[in-house]
Amino acid sequence: MRGYEAAYRQSIEDPETFWGEAARGIDWDVPPERAATEGGWFAGGRLNTCHNAVDRHVAAGRGGQDALIHDSPVTGTVRRYTYAELLEQVSRTAGMLRGLGVGRGDTVVIYMPMVPEAVFAMLACARIGAVHSVVFGGFAAGELAVRIDHARPKVVLSASCGIEPSRTVAYKPLLDAALRQAAHRPERCVVLQRPQGPAELSEGRDLDWARAVREAEPAECVSVAATDPLYVLYTSGTTGVPKGVVRDNGGHAVALHWSMSHVYGAAPGEVFWAASDVGWVVGHSYIVYGPLLAGCTTVLYEGKPVGTPDPGAFWRVASTYGVRTLFTAPTAIRAIRKEDPSGNFAKKWDLSALRYLFLAGERLDPDTYHWAAGLLGVPVIDHWWQTETGWPMAANCVGIEELPVKPGSPTKPVPGYDVRVLDQEGRECPPGAEGAVTVRLPLPPGCLPTLYRDDARFAESYLSRYPGHYLTGDGGYVDDDGYLYVMGRVDDVINVAGHRLSTGAMEEVVAAHPDVAECAVIGVADELKGQLPMGFVVLKAGAGRDPAEVERELAAMVRERIGPVAAFRTAVVVPRLPKTRSGKILRGTMRDIVAGRAYRAPSTIEDPAALAEIAEAVTDR
Numbered sequence: 001m002r003g004y005e006a007a008y009r010q011s012i013e014d015p016e017t018f019w020g021e022a023a024r025g026i027d028w029d030v031p032p033e034r035a036a037t038e039g040g041w042f043a044g045g046r047l048n049t050c051h052n053a054v055d056r057h058v059a060a061g062r063g064g065q066d067a068l069i070h071d072s073p074v075t076g077t078v079r080r081y082t083y084a085e086l087l088e089q090v091s092r093t094a095g096m097l098r099g100l101g102v103g104r105g106d107t108v109v110i111y112m113p114m115v116p117e118a119v120f121a122m123l124a125c126a127r128i129g130a131v132h133s134v135v136f137g138g139f140a141a142g143e144l145a146v147r148i149d150h151a152r153p154k155v156v157l158s159a160s161c162g163i164e165p166s167r168t169v170a171y172k173p174l175l176d177a178a179l180r181q182a183a184h185r186p187e188r189c190v191v192l193q194r195p196q197g198p199a200e201l202s203e204g205r206d207l208d209w210a211r212a213v214r215e216a217e218p219a220e221c222v223s224v225a226a227t228d229p230l231y232v233l234y235t236s237g238t239t240g241v242p243k244g245v246v247r248d249n250g251g252h253a254v255a256l257h258w259s260m261s262h263v264y265g266a267a268p269g270e271v272f273w274a275a276s277d278v279g280w281v282v283g284h285s286y287i288v289y290g291p292l293l294a295g296c297t298t299v300l301y302e303g304k305p306v307g308t309p310d311p312g313a314f315w316r317v318a319s320t321y322g323v324r325t326l327f328t329a330p331t332a333i334r335a336i337r338k339e340d341p342s343g344n345f346a347k348k349w350d351l352s353a354l355r356y357l358f359l360a361g362e363r364l365d366p367d368t369y370h371w372a373a374g375l376l377g378v379p380v381i382d383h384w385w386q387t388e389t390g391w392p393m394a395a396n397c398v399g400i401e402e403l404p405v406k407p408g409s410p411t412k413p414v415p416g417y418d419v420r421v422l423d424q425e426g427r428e429c430p431p432g433a434e435g436a437v438t439v440r441l442p443l444p445p446g447c448l449p450t451l452y453r454d455d456a457r458f459a460e461s462y463l464s465r466y467p468g469h470y471l472t473g474d475g476g477y478v479d480d481d482g483y484l485y486v487m488g489r490v491d492d493v494i495n496v497a498g499h500r501l502s503t504g505a506m507e508e509v510v511a512a513h514p515d516v517a518e519c520a521v522i523g524v525a526d527e528l529k530g531q532l533p534m535g536f537v538v539l540k541a542g543a544g545r546d547p548a549e550v551e552r553e554l555a556a557m558v559r560e561r562i563g564p565v566a567a568f569r570t571a572v573v574v575p576r577l578p579k580t581r582s583g584k585i586l587r588g589t590m591r592d593i594v595a596g597r598a599y600r601a602p603s604t605i606e607d608p609a610a611l612a613e614i615a616e617a618v619t620d621r
Contacts (some may be wrong), residue, residue, distance in 0.1 A: 384484070
């Protein structure tokens with residue numbers, strides 16, 4: 001096998017040959033004549049993603065292999081589906097959607113917990129050429145309403161409830177509230193009734209999932225263009241308005257299939273577990289599509305790293321199913337370490353099948369890396385990517401060549417990504433000098449071709465700052481050996497436990513409090529979650545409120561309108577916010593103050609004394 005340097009060089013210098021070879025791993029109804037064209041990756045080709053993820057494995061005689069294992073400690077149940085059984089479930093779910101008038105190009109919003117039916121729904125949409133948009137079940141009604149209005153779904157698929165370790169979360173009232181707030185009206189809602197919390201259905205609009213699927217005729221795969229959209233996944237934007245990341249069918253299938261063997265070293269028949277949620281990009285790429293495209297067995301876990309029931313939960317799952325590759329966020333490992341610093345719970349389970357632990361979603365600090373590596377005795381692989389790219393941009397590609405690890409670095413750019421670190425003027429930074437991390441165009445297959453219904457915002461957000469380059473929004477540097485170091489976001493999106501959330505959206509909620517005159521929300525470092533939001537609020541004159549009481553109210557408002565995932569708990573009342581003379585709030589300087597870093601008052605500041613007030617307020621905390 002070619003080494004990393006040879007593979008990487010070919011991917012940059014001769015992408016036509018590189019990706020043409022990779023495309024041969026996918027079944028095409030009409031093979032593309034070329035890999036790279038002005039019309040997009042594999043333009044002219046036709047395929048079906050669901051066929052590649054399910055049907056072809058059954059046709060190849062592997063229908064009896066486990067495709068999906070649903071492990072749910074919160075309900076005490078385990079469900080297994082072979083590839084043949086998955087095909088039956090997906091075909092009938094697709095038939096249900098087709099019977100409701102859903103066809104190629106229509107959108108379907110999926111608002112569901114971590115249950116197999118969520119996976120069936122995604123694949124069913126792919127099967128009939130519909131575009132799915134999964135909304136994380138932790139989002140509140142307002143966030144769901146925004147996505148419904150933008151995606152304009154013909155049908156919404158949901159469930160009666162989600163289940164947390166200590167409570168049941170009723171989804172149906174949240175869905176009903178979102179539909180009351182939304183201007184768009186989907187024609188139907190199909191609701192999976194869970195015994196832990198059945199929902200009342202609205203006559204004329206809502207259908208019972210089990211009955212609707214049971215009565216449906218199975219649907220066959222529909223051939224779509226390689227450049228047709230597979231899904232839209234909304235990610236936080238700095239304006240507070242979500243951005244709909246579009247994923248195409250052809251490039252996505254080729255890139256994910258290639259990544260499973262070359263980045264993750266996974267082989268058909270092996271058990272691959274991405275401990276994430278289908279509402280996030282990791283769930284899309286590496287719970288659903290990637291492992292199934294590769295013919296692996298994928299684990300769908302409805303639980304937490306700790307508390308379901310103990311910090312040995314991950315090790316139980318890995319041992320029970322013979323997980324070969326585990327992929328999760330550093331936050332999960334930090335949570336396990338916090339509860340079990342000696343790793344005693346891991347020692348209770350046979351982890352001899354585990355080959356790799358992959359971590360991504362936020363920066364992997366060296367302490368967590370060393371703890372996990374020492375505990376498990378297997379390579380711990382830090383890697384870096386985004387919702388927008390859909391698959392890794394930098395990684396130790398263990399399926400090509402396992403390179404030496406440097407803690408704190410996700411190693412080197414993955415083949416296909418021409419990563420450059422640029423200074424303010426767009427010049428390439430020398431080794432060791434920090435700048436903006438970019439990718440020289442064109443982006444490889446699988447990355448977003450645009451934003452849903454917003455080509456102009458796509459160009460403005462990602463392509464305008466450095467012409468000819470994609471702006472990742474992260475800052476970092478490359479060392480003398482070509483290893484990349486990603487140091488954090490350079491915009492106002494923060495990363496809470498691997499979830500990218502908009503501080504702008506939180507500011508909108510905080511500003512709506514009747515006693516708040518103005519506010520700023522920034523991300524601050526947190527040992528467990530990577531970052532947490534901290535709000536600074538100026539109360540209206542004469543408010544006369546107890547600051548602690550206001551803080552509790554603000555935390556409740558953010559929880560209700562954005563969701564518990566925001567983890568907003570700290571609001572500091574200050575006399576004023578530091579601003580430039582043009583009125584821009586100095587969030588970057590505020591972040592330096594909270595972090596205890598040295599800072600200088602910008603020359604454009606309106607009143608330098610405001611910075612001292614921020615420092616004093618933080619010290620008092």
